[in-house]
Amino acid sequence: MRALVVEHGSSGPVRFAEVEEPVPSRDQALVAIRHIGLNFGELNYVDQWPAGAVHGHDASGVVVRAAADGSGPPEGTRVALGMSAHAWAERVAVDPASLAAVPEGVELADGAAPGIAGVTALRVLRTRSLLARDVLITGAGGGVGRFAVQLAALAGARVTALVGSPDRAAGLRALGADEVLTSLAGTQSRFDLVLDTVGGPLLAQAWDRLAEGGTLHAVGYSSGQDTTFPSGTLFGFGAPRTLATFGDMTPTSADLTELLDLMAAGKLSAPVGRRGVWQDVDDAVQALFARKVHGKIVLDVV
Numbered sequence: 633m634r635a636l637v638v639e640h641g642s643s644g645p646v647r648f649a650e651v652e653e654p655v656p657s658r659d660q661a662l663v664a665i666r667h668i669g670l671n672f673g674e675l676n677y678v679d680q681w682p683a684g685a686v687h688g689h690d691a692s693g694v695v696v697r698a699a700a701d702g703s704g705p706p707e708g709t710r711v712a713l714g715m716s717a718h719a720w721a722e723r724v725a726v727d728p729a730s731l732a733a734v735p736e737g738v739e740l741a742d743g744a745a746p747g748i749a750g751v752t753a754l755r756v757l758r759t760r761s762l763l764a765r766d767v768l769i770t771g772a773g774g775g776v777g778r779f780a781v782q783l784a785a786l787a788g789a790r791v792t793a794l795v796g797s798p799d800r801a802a803g804l805r806a807l808g809a810d811e812v813l814t815s816l817a818g819t820q821s822r823f824d825l826v827l828d829t830v831g832g833p834l835l836a837q838a839w840d841r842l843a844e845g846g847t848l849h850a851v852g853y854s855s856g857q858d859t860t861f862p863s864g865t866l867f868g869f870g871a872p873r874t875l876a877t878f879g880d881m882t883p884t885s886a887d888l889t890e891l892l893d894l895m896a897a898g899k900l901s902a903p904v905g906r907r908g909v910w911q912d913v914d915d916a917v918q919a920l921f922a923r924k925v926h927g928k929i930v931l932d933v934v
Contacts, residue, residue: 635686635721636668636913638678645678646687646720646913656725661704662697663711663731668720668910669744670929671775672854675917688720689713690747692740693933696723704728712743712892714751714884720910722933729883735896742902745928746891749775751884753783754891756827756849759876763788766821770838771829771854772809773800775928778903779891780827781807786899792821794834802926807901816841825849832857836865845871851878903927909934 639647656662669690674681681687691713698707705711705728713719716730734743753776757767767784771777772793784791785808793809794816795801801812813819816834822843828835831853839861842848894900905927908916916929 633722635718636688636910638681638683638685638687640679640683645675645917649684651686651721654721654723654725656697656699658700659703660725660727661695661699661711661731663691663693663713663724663726664696665691665693665713665719665722665724665933667692667741667744668931668933669747669749670913670916670920670931671748672920673748673852675920676854686718686721686724689715689717690744690749691716691719691724692734692743693724694740699728704731705733710734710740710743712746712888714747714888715881716884727883729885732885732888732892735892737896738892739902741907741930741932742895742904743892744930745775745902745904746779746888746895747884749928750779750891751887752776752851752878752880753780753827754887755880756780756851756878757783757787757825759847759849760825761787762825764790765824766790766792766843768792768794768821768823768826768838768841769809769829770794770826770834771796771852772804772812773802773923773926774829774854775903776827776829776851778804778807778927779900781809782900782903784808786894789825792819792823796830796923800923800926807903822846827851830855832859835859836861839873839875840865842873844868844873847874847876849876849878902930904930906930908932
């Protein structure tokens with residue numbers, strides 16, 4: 633069976649290899665993978681996984697053998713996988729807690745898009761009421777960002793999308809952004825909630841624009857830079873402001889189901905910026921690292 637496995641060193645971050653067929657436990661389903669969804673973090677920080685391990689967390693496919701204990705979806709169900717380890721293979725054994733049925737009207741390939749990105753955005757934005765609130769989303773041109781813009785707008789927020797260049801702004805207003813910026817220098821807005829995927833100096837800048845009682849969720853650090861807070865920045869009067877980390881890896885089935893239902897209802901789109909076949913994974917990774925992709929990359933397993 634073919635799979636994309638972790639490759640450390642200059643020839644990485646992944647390579648094709650022949651691996652053993654998965655052997656599901658009684659509470660796991662066997663899924664034939666049809667599409668995989670790439671994420672910046674798992675590819676850029678590949679040294680956090682052992683070399684040779686089947687990589688990837690997001691995918692979609694069809695259940696070819698239901699869990700023997702009767703849990704999870706039946707054979708033949710189209711499913712999406714989210715935050716499911718070792719997902720980038722022709723067949724994978726999956727806990728039902730990481731599966732969600734893909735509804736009619738949603739393309740199976742689009743089902744590979746939400747995964748980590750969509751669930752992260754959903755969970756952060758659920759932490760407080762957003763109706764008529766000001767929300768800032770940094771790195772809004774990426775996968776998490778494009779899901780977050782849509783979900784925040786659906787919740788009734790006034791959404792400001794921050795991107796690294798004008799090119800990265802394409803399509804964000806159509807997704808629900810009220811304002812699209814390439815810098816915080818020119819805005820006087822104060823934000824009730826910030827979802828930051830970039831880190832580095834931008835994290836400190838976003839903190840400076842946080843309203844009293846607001847929360848900044850640090851969900852990524854794509855800049856790879858350190859954050860330095862100027863003296864006195866973390867002190868203030870009024871309602872306390874909060875800086876929260878985010879690494880929620882709890883089961884994703886319910887959240888994936890909600891995202892897919894929104895997609896089926898036409899309220900949420902899959903922000904797929906590049907589609908191809910998994911044989912072209914090296915080119916896709918380079919495009920991702922070069923910030924040439926607006927949203928998610930989905931590759932067909934053929």
